Amino acid sequence: MKKKADWREFQPLIESALKRYLPSDTAYPSEVHEAMRYAVLGEGKRFRPALVLSACEAVGGNPKQALLPACAVEFVHAYSLIHDDLPALDNDEMRRGKPTCHKKFGEAIAILAGDALLTQAFHLLSEAKPPEKALHLIRELADAAGTKGMVGGQVVDILLARNGANREVDLSTLDYISQHKTGRLIQASAVLGAIVGTSSSSKIKRIREFGWLLGFAFQVVDDIMDGDGYLRVMSSDEACQKAESLIEKAKQEAESFGKKGKRLTSVADFLNVPVGSKN
Amino acid sequence: MKKKADWREFQPLIESALKRYLPSDTAYPSEVHEAMRYAVLGEGKRFRPALVLSACEAVGGNPKQALLPACAVEFVHAYSLIHDDLPALDNDEMRRGKPTCHKKFGEAIAILAGDALLTQAFHLLSEAKPPEKALHLIRELADAAGTKGMVGGQVVDILLARNGANREVDLSTLDYISQHKTGRLIQASAVLGAIVGTSSSSKIKRIREFGWLLGFAFQVVDDIMDGDGYLRVMSSDEACQKAESLIEKAKQEAESFGKKGKRLTSVADFLNVPVGSKN
Numbered sequence: 001m002k003k004k005a006d007w008r009e010f011q012p013l014i015e016s017a018l019k020r021y022l023p024s025d026t027a028y029p030s031e032v033h034e035a036m037r038y039a040v041l042g043e044g045k046r047f048r049p050a051l052v053l054s055a056c057e058a059v060g061g062n063p064k065q066a067l068l069p070a071c072a073v074e075f076v077h078a079y080s081l082i083h084d085d086l087p088a089l090d091n092d093e094m095r096r097g098k099p100t101c102h103k104k105f106g107e108a109i110a111i112l113a114g115d116a117l118l119t120q121a122f123h124l125l126s127e128a129k130p131p132e133k134a135l136h137l138i139r140e141l142a143d144a145a146g147t148k149g150m151v152g153g154q155v156v157d158i159l160l161a162r163n164g165a166n167r168e169v170d171l172s173t174l175d176y177i178s179q180h181k182t183g184r185l186i187q188a189s190a191v192l193g194a195i196v197g198t199s200s201s202s203k204i205k206r207i208r209e210f211g212w213l214l215g216f217a218f219q220v221v222d223d224i225m226d227g228d229g230y231l232r233v234m235s236s237d238e239a240c241q242k243a244e245s246l247i248e249k250a251k252q253e254a255e256s257f258g259k260k261g262k263r264l265t266s267v268a269d270f271l272n273v274p275v276g277s278k279n
Numbered sequence: 280m281k282k283k284a285d286w287r288e289f290q291p292l293i294e295s296a297l298k299r300y301l302p303s304d305t306a307y308p309s310e311v312h313e314a315m316r317y318a319v320l321g322e323g324k325r326f327r328p329a330l331v332l333s334a335c336e337a338v339g340g341n342p343k344q345a346l347l348p349a350c351a352v353e354f355v356h357a358y359s360l361i362h363d364d365l366p367a368l369d370n371d372e373m374r375r376g377k378p379t380c381h382k383k384f385g386e387a388i389a390i391l392a393g394d395a396l397l398t399q400a401f402h403l404l405s406e407a408k409p410p411e412k413a414l415h416l417i418r419e420l421a422d423a424a425g426t427k428g429m430v431g432g433q434v435v436d437i438l439l440a441r442n443g444a445n446r447e448v449d450l451s452t453l454d455y456i457s458q459h460k461t462g463r464l465i466q467a468s469a470v471l472g473a474i475v476g477t478s479s480s481s482k483i484k485r486i487r488e489f490g491w492l493l494g495f496a497f498q499v500v501d502d503i504m505d506g507d508g509y510l511r512v513m514s515s516d517e518a519c520q521k522a523e524s525l526i527e528k529a530k531q532e533a534e535s536f537g538k539k540g541k542r543l544t545s546v547a548d549f550l551n552v553p554v555g556s557k558n
Contacts, residue, residue, distance in 0.1 A: 118397055
């Protein structure tokens, strides 16, 4: 019996690529390289990089050729977590069962390690081939990470928190935060894989739609887990319904790629697994 | 009598390009865009972007075609100042006669505005033409900004400060900090301009040497102004001699480009002007 295609099969490949593309922790000045490796390596499920590879496969590409953007996306994700965890932002002391980067290395080194990971992400992408695709990847990732994407979502999230957790919030603000803070980088992960795997703009467009649905669903599921966000404006049942509907549509998009889209479908399926095992 | 070519003539051109390439402060979420514009616009001398344009001119290019990388470099410079000024790093409350970004907008928005400026710098460079040059620019800037460059210098500087300002420090550590924290981005500014202006790798190499000398000199002059850094291991006279020697060599490199290098020579000349008017 043939094994079911599953995105988790990509994890070892991704893990070794991440180690390879991170600066050695013995390189001078070692403190910042240790902090970068600490933040990236270890407990991650590699959801985003596996999505890059799965989307590449779905559009007909060789997933191994998407390892470079896969690592770039994970570096951006790791940088965003380091900065998000800082005392001035979420002030988190633990992440994935270990001290956050600033608790371990101090705030200054943590801030700079985050900066360096963001910089390294673009450096990595500049090595992609051919040049036109490399630039396409860089534009897509910069769009997703900047104020029209992730940073924009973080800003609105912070302003909302500043106004007090109990203050009234409307659905459109929550949608904005979900779609930008979390959704945009997940969408970009899928798109980056598609850019590597195909030159067909219509396939890339379909993957973009898939990524949007998946990224949105990811945040709704996250809110259900945390009992926050959408649960401030809708019941748990309504939120689950919203998530299910988004996941269903995402799966339909993934399935439209036929046999090659099986692993991408498994990525959407993952959002159904019990809460707490995602990250 | 013909007016002497001076890099300051580029300032209005740069100022309007910076305004154009920054997100509008009315775009949602406005808080982060206001913070980005606050950090970039206003009092800067635009030393680095003018250096980009002057180097482009020296190698025979049209300086206006280097405006995009010129703005990218200034965004990276501004991001580094925002993060450097944070309480966890230098804890500065004033810069260029106005409150630092985090004093004005709060730490969280300041951190994110810095992140967004770094991201925007790479987005800008991805628009440069042709693609091969755009990638060359991105690699050069990422190298200069990352742990092999500016961030590396900041890390060593922080670790030195952490060990106490009066603790013994050796010349090689001070050289490392100067050449990386300040020097590398100044060098990259010159190299970016050269990449836009020529395809001759030997010209780019000469500009790289010029940029190295200029960036190193810049930090030595800065230390003389601040009474810190090199003045911990050498006399004021010795430091001045060191700066003069570097500036002289830089000028010789610039002059080797003949008439087209006159403006680049004026950049090196600027380091001789009285302390306090630089930034």
